[in-house]
Amino acid sequence: MTKTLSRRGLLHGALAGALVLGFDPVSRTWITEAQAGRCPPRDRVPRLDGRLRLDAATREAASGDFGYIVQRTPTAVLEPGSVEDVARMVRYARQRRLKIAVRGQAHTTYGQALVDGGIVVDARPLKKIRFLSGGRAVVEAGALWADVVQAAYGRGLTPPVLTDYLGLSVGGTLALGGIGGTASRFGAQVDNVLELEVVTGKGDLETCSPTKNRRLFEATLAGLGQCALIVRATIRLVPAKPKVKVYNLFYADIGTYVADQRMLLASGRFDYLEGQVVPNPSGTGFEYMIEAAAFYKPPHAPNATALLAGLSDDAPRRQIVDQSYLDFAFRVEPLVAFLKSVGAWSLPHPWFAVFVPVSSVAQYIGDLVADLTPDDTGGGPVLFYPFRRSLLRQPLLRAPDEDFFAFNLLRFAPPVPAVVDAMLDHNRDLFDEAVLAGGFQYPLGSIPLGPADWAAHYGPEWAELRSAKRRFDPDNVLTPGQGIF
Template structure:
């Protein structure tokens, strides 16, 4: 895209649409980043469309010129979404009209840039509400429909995308189409939770429901995660409540010693707010609603008008804005886990999560039935019940580089527990991570991208649906001088083969660049006896700046000055080398014990993954 950032195409585009086109120099600061404030990019032009025809004409112009197109709503996302590096940025907030409310169906027709708060204000005049509303109502309809859209009613009603009766879409070919479950259904399902990859939603007809005028909320507190999850399952199955809200709340306990010195830690509690709508004069029977639940304490009961309840978090967001944390970086990580595996994952993450993460943010926790959503691209585990967990911090920019590796490790670990990321957040998957996320739908998603965006210009790279030249998920070929094997695990021949295989891997040279520069990057791996494996093996990997300078087998009494020591039983190491156990999972669940800087290891976790992949490519014979 050389030369695009100067915006020379802005005048040509302005002549073809009714709306506005901003060239460089006239952009707002918000056009250069998103709510994440992690990535900053300079678009070549910003389009303020006057209607669907402008969106279509912009895409047709972009195809003629070979210019990428990015769409942006309220830009509440945190990855490289809603920002453009030298291409065309379409600001959909310019199309924010609420067109009509139909009290008979009931439904509301809106433009994609409409803000959910304004939609609610309009529909409530008829006593109607959308079945699902996000916690933050200052986001656009098109934005949440493109990611799914979840809220405190999702346990009953699925996502916001589940309630789209009809959508108007501009495809990547510049065609304007109306689609629904009954008409042009393939495109309909491709754009819902489709991240803007196959088309731009410009209008939507949304299902509404009639709501009662008041909401009663019971505030419960749990000190046991297991008991909370048991009660949450009971509540979901009972059908007693209209809204469920929960989170993880730290009680700071001071400092404790660990591998990285004395660090803050907390005891975690789990508030659970259960809400039901009711008519004035027909108050709910509280004991019937709460029967069978076992909280640590019932703290409070609150009655609110329904609109006030649906906007209950606005004072909190205002507080964050007044306190300045709204302007911090927001690398939010949300994942959806099968309930039967959620507790172990959540405990392992909370154990190392500093309590100050909740300053200007929070640690999200929600529960839902596993089959309430029908949207194919809204990925979630196949389970009767699922648990949403999110680390939603506000991070000062000077601490961002140190914090991101921990967040990425928690994200990777969630995949090991069968989790699926909610993609509005901060996501740094490699290609294999994206494939694991979409699973069996990956190739179908790629096919849809090719069909509806034939030039690959819409919202490129998130996810990377278009194949890149030379990419491969296979181990590298044998290195120079590497014997074919198989080699006995831990033998000198095996050690030489490991070093050769690592040095033959171009991915490791790239991912390991900088490792051992300014710190001791040597790594001792200790294999402890377990079961049929009766002996202990220790070897030293001398790693520096993307190369392996040798793999040395160590005598029993050798104590090299290594920067890192990883120790674990033989079955775990074998599982790692055979690809059955991911190294970060073993580390985070403490099946592998570590001495050294965890933050440094997390910062180079991609190098760790490639290192394991290369080592596992050595033909190995495991014999006691």
């Protein structure tokens, strides 16, 4: 039954500017207290523990993302005071055919978290973290991985897989997959989730896991917010070792780099395995860098001879860094702080991210890098590192059928529309070539895609995803910014 706003809700609404009473289905506008007489009980917004905001500043703040390429302004922003608020607003939105999506940190780059004329759920207030026995934590969707890492480390634990940058929401990365250097040992973040609490597109608050409601679980993890919104996740934690030894090995030749990465991946001797395409020291082009790390507890320092045995002699330049686990986990923070201080953090980011099978990666990336210029990246990092296919178990995290490499062109563009458009076109061309090479997009980036691309992306999973969508979000209200349905 729809209830009227609570006193607390009234106060919050008032503080947020106009007090929202309901939504007029005819004019498709919100009814505020000034027009109270016009709001029949059936149109009233439900009682909320948080608040629904209509003010221009809040809607404007929810209208863009880290890409700084597209802008879509919502008609309202929910600041949930509880996970039940999310269910209440999804039910309300569904009845009125309003689109609704969660905004974690909006660190996707092409409008994926945006909702034109609908409702954005700002996940940030949902940030509680509760530790359970047996190396588990129940985390609300808006919590940052940075906070999870800090809190877990105080208990001698860590999430098994971390993203490189930790200022991302737990719900946001679980909606995509969540990859990082320890995925070579543990799979993606979505492979380390024990249970989820979600709100389906029907507005039902449900619990799901590999053994309970499995279909919903699998439609949600890496599900890009299409069937359900994550409100809580029970995640696995593993013991954290206090120190990290990082080995950076530089290669001129892609074939040797790929061979050595594959050898390290297969041997499993490092805890963490990433890599990059970096400018070469002569400034004439690019070279390849393995970034491999071993976690340890002093006095048991890693044995460098054993770790690096069997690598090609083509990597004469080596750098070794010894640091604390937390410094390692937060290693990109100083760079982010610098980029923010010079304004580069809010430049356009037409990012490109794909998974390319090992069998075609040297050819595909070798050709791509041969044509790459510093202007193409704008100084942004180019990540390039391997994965074991057998460790990825969630069906909607699409990847090649064999071991593969992630390739991420994390571009920074000048705020010039023509330049950004050219980069988007370039992304599309690179994507088409990646598909021909057996690759898949990792959907954080800015690749112009149409419905046929999504059907091809999901391939054998497409029929099940469409069927799950019909069942869990029958009115297609969830997460329009992905452009899938």
